[in-house]
Amino acid sequence: MKFLDEAKIYIRSGDGGNGCVSFRREKFIEYGGPNGGDGGKGGDVIAETVEGLNTLIDYRYQQHFFAKNGGAGMGKDRHGANGADIVLKVPVGTQIYEEDGATLIADLTEPGQRVVLLRGGNGGFGNAHFKSSTNRAPRRANPGQPGEEHTIRLRLKLIADAGIVGLPNAGKSTFLAAVSAAKPKIADYPFTTLTPQLGVVNVDGREFVLADIPGLIEGAHEGIGLGDRFLGHVERCRVLLHLVDGTLGDAGEAYKTVRAELSAYGEGLAEKPEIVVLNKADAMSAAEIKQQVARLKRAAKTAPLVISAASGEGVKVVLRAVLKMIDDARGAGVERKQAAAAWRP
């Protein structure tokens, strides 16, 4: 299935149905009075998150969504039918923006969350509504209110607990493939991975979601390589897993390059808890490992974990560390919320 994380769509809610002018006409009943029913309400346009979707690809094929109009009111006090709503099913993590792409309308982060984007027009009152002691035969009814129309942008930010970042070829996809059932493409050329991939990791009977993000290179924030277009998907990760290839050049420099891009992107990425991992230990001598670890330690100011994603060595330790960090980050979030709640009078 293709991956698509941005879409622009046009939506319109339903018009309300018109009210009806009608009078009761029955044998032997004189002056039957007004009995025109009200029009039905137009359908709403609703966005709803569903589980099991992780792309906006459906919105490439259909970009116009109309809710149904309400039915007109009818004689004998019959109310017009309400127009059916239209529900846009989107993946969890979708943000909805105005057409300008900057004004956020809704941020959908929970499964089953619903927002009404546009309300359908109300139906008009039928003439039965206008009867009064002074006007017993009103000949007026209201038209239904028109629906609304709007162009919106959908932007998906995948929700993963941890995100793998690093230079191209660092072995990010190899790592994801080693620890989950995901089957990302792996090859020894840069930019093998062109779109983010998700995998569910099982460790010690617990689960978390890991995202493999396309490689970053120097200048990514200016659009070089694949640019920082996919970094948005890291925004919601609690923890970063920073993978560095030990077989190429100076691991410390590689680390700093990626850190610089994370800082340039902003949005709090640089402040996220990070686990630094030196990869491809199987292809290095003990002396090389020692040297690269020392360089990484100087650059990152913490000792890196050493693994081989290809052979699986050391991977478990990394997963446990990630899980612990996710728990810590979650705990901190809960504490912060509790503190905020306690503050309220």
Ligand SMILES: Nc1nc2c(ncn2[C@@H]2O[C@H](COP(=O)(O)OP(=O)(O)OP(=O)(O)O)[C@@H](O)[C@H]2O)c(=O)[nH]1
């Ligand atoms: N020797 C060795 N090779 C590895 C290891 N991990 C990955 N590789 C190799 O490194 C190359 C790149 O691996 P990928 O997993 O595609 O790297 P990536 O970081 O996803 O690269 P991009 O998607 O291009 O950013 C592949 O040829 C892998 O076989 C490892 O632990 N040891």
Ligand SMILES: [Mg+2]
């Ligand atoms: Mg890859």
